Amino acid sequence: MSEFPPGPHTRAAVPLAPSLDPTLAAAHMPRQFRPLDGRVAWIAGTSIVLAALVALVAQWLTGLIGLVTNLVYYGRISTQFTSPAHNTLGVWAIGIPVLGGLVVGLMARFGSRAIRGHGIPEAMEQVLRNDSRIPPIITWLKPVSSAVAIGTGGPFGAEGPIIATGGALGSLLGQWLHVTADERKTLLAAGAAAGMAAVFAAPVAAVLLAVELLLFERRARSLIPVALAAMVGAGMHVYFDGAGAVFPMPDVHSASLVALATYVVLGALVGVASVGVTRLSYGIEDAFERLPIHWMWWPAMGGLVVGVVGYFMPRTLGVGYDNISLVLGGGIGLGAMLALCLMKLLSWSVALGSGTSGGTLAPLFTIGGALGGAIGIALATYVPWLGVDPKLAALVCMAAMFAGASRAFLTAVVFAFETTQQSHGLLPLLGACAAAFLVSGLMMRNTIMTEKIVRRGVRVPSEYSADYLDQVHVGDACSREVVSLKASQLLGEVRQWLATGGEKASHQGFPILNDQGALLGVLTRRDLFNPACVDQVTLDTLLKRPPLVVGADHSLREAADHMVEANVGRLIVVDPRVPMKMLGIITRGDLLAAHAKRLRSARHASRHFRFRESRP
The missing domain is CATH 1.10.3080.10 (Clc chloride channel)
Structure with a gap:
């Protein structure tokens, strides 16, 4: 930290006004974040x-x-x-x-x-x-x-x-x-x-x-x-x-390693299917958008398809919670499950694309569960050594369909467990939903929940990570070399120094300290060259407000918020253990530099990964 040397005309400090009290109480300090209050x-x-x-x-x-x-x-x-x-x-x-x-x-x-x-x-x-x-x-x-x-x-x-x-x-x-x-x-x-x-x-x-x-x-x-x-x-x-399972099903047993691997593969296949289901539903919606008919009539047109499909397969009508229970309980055979899967998909996708009012969770569970149940029956019949339980296959595919279509991965896993109360299904559910999530994420940018609003220009966060600025202390990122001025200096001396002082005099703001080294405030070049102020006044008389400060133990996020609220580009960093002892200064540039460090680290990891991939 450097200081403007006192000149021959420097006067002793005058008594400070109450507004220039060198204590934290007089400064504008951001409150530290508390997770609970x-x-x-x-x-x-x-x-x-x-x-x-x-x-x-x-x-x-x-x-x-x-x-x-x-x-x-x-x-x-x-x-x-x-x-x-x-x-x-x-x-x-x-x-x-x-x-x-x-x-x-x-x-x-x-x-x-x-x-x-x-x-x-x-x-x-x-x-x-x-x-x-x-x-x-x-x-x-x-x-x-x-x-x-x-x-x-x-x-x-x-x-x-x-x-x-x-x-x-x-x-x-x-x-x-x-x-x-x-x-x-x-x-x-x-x-x-x-x-x-x-x-x-x-x-x-x-x-x-x-x-x-x-x-x-x-x-x-x-x-x-x-x-x-x-x-x-x-x-x-x-x-x-009542407290019973919403979708009751016979108890399932823990899966063997071979069966567990099979459920993960099933999850990946259902992930591919979930991409197809999403694209189908929005493709039908796009087709309705091209019709030369007012959108008010579209739900009735979609209802016609629902009615025709429901006439041939009444189980597709309504919410179908009983269908989910039937599929998970193994109450219908292979052909009936495939028919339910395809017909429910047709009815629901057309109805949803027509713009009527309804939900997606139960239909996705029905479609995924019926598909998984049918595959499970086929595997249990023709490849019995895999140890696949058709009921468990229906459960994991039900959840995987929702995980792949919505990317609500943890929701899908826990939902399937809570609604069936089958603890032995947790491990297969975790693997299958993770596989569906991975495949869906690689094949499709948006989800069935976000595609519509993304098309309207809404940017939807896809990952939730800790705020990097919230992880770095101000004291670790601030500039320690700060040019400060003394409160007792004459304005004329400072103006002369600014005109001839070189690089150190090129800053836009200068902390003002008293003779004990305590911070009193900040003056900008504009304040110092104000034509209304004469050369014979001391700097402390120019201070109009307490300084904007931030503690060294604050986070960069708190410092950034403080800058935005005060509409300033820099804050004086102080040691909260010693009232108004200046440690440095934090600027917008320091915040960007902290982000640059994070980006360099990420790019280094990415380059290292690509180098390993390119090696024979």
Whole structure:
């Protein structure tokens, strides 16, 4: 640290004004980040109340779906959740999904176009682009439209609309309470997690879904409220529907090494299939976009395909949770599983591409489970020495299909475990979902959750890593060689020095120290050459505000935030153990230099990898 040498006309320091008190209390010091505080407890409490409301909405929505299904397929008034597959309407049943699609199209045209689709991409877009602000109309229009679409035979799960509705409720609550954008995002994710947990009693998977698809982070201040909300949602499910497995299946045994390797290969194959499913669904959506017909009519056209497919295979109608249980339990044979897989894929992809309102989770689980069950039966029959259990093959392929299509890898693994309560399936699930994730990531840039919003110009984070700036202390990155000036120096001397002082006088800002070496403030070249100030004044009289400082133990992230908030390009670094003892200065350039070090390290590792690959 260098100092301007006192000249012959340097005067003794005058008494300091109260605003120039050389203590940390007088300086503008950023607060060090705390992962938890009282605000988190308040958001967590709010999330618990929100989760209870979302769980009640989930019960109401399933009852509404049951009411629509019973009314249009069976001519009775009942809210019991039932499948349309057992109707006796014959060919007349073809028109019911068409009627449902027409109603949804009208609701989207004259209500809100945002109800179209399965809801999660739309929630992601609001998080990334609109500070997690979902329009209030979606809170009631989305569940009602979904109840109509699914109740009239739409091949969707109820979980997607409930997740979207829970997220909308959380966003609406956040807008009412006037919380920060981060807190509103947390409430949105908490509502979505509560909705998923209320349907499937899978609280851990619900938290992971929120992390992988909505929060785009893993921080204690967001995880805790979301976890508590998911717990409440699952607890409400147990209260209303019992504590049994949502998809019960016979117990499976631990897999041998050969069988485990086979399940991993199956996961990779399903990863390829998940890419095909995603491209098919968006290819159909693109085909609808090219039609010379207003989009309001598309859901009715998609409903016609749903009705025709449902006429030949009624099991494709509705949510199909019973189909998942049937596939996992080995209740249908090879041919029936293949037919269910293909026909459900056709019905769901056309309906989804038409822009109706529904979910993706249950259809993907059904398609993947049926495909895995069919392959498992074939392997058990013709290659028995592999030791493949068709039921376990159905389970791992069910999860792998969702992992490959959505890249919500951990969600898929834990969801399959929580909904079946099969602990021996965890190892095959982990391997198969990892393989599906790898294959899907290599073959497809975007996912079934992100393709739509990426096309609209939204940049979706795909990886969540620790902030590099948050890992580096200011004291390790700051410049120690700082040219400082004394408070007692005359302005005229300093001006003369600036004019002839060479490189050391070329800085834009200079710390001002008292005779004891304590920091008083900072003066810029503009301050020093202000024509309103005469040469005979001392520098301390020019100081107008306490200095902007940062502690050596702060992180570069905290320093960067402090710079942005204060609209400055440099901060004085002080030792917090010794009030206002200057250690150095941190600038925007130092922040970029820290990033440059990280990039050089990454490039070095990449070059080393490519060199090893090129060697014979």
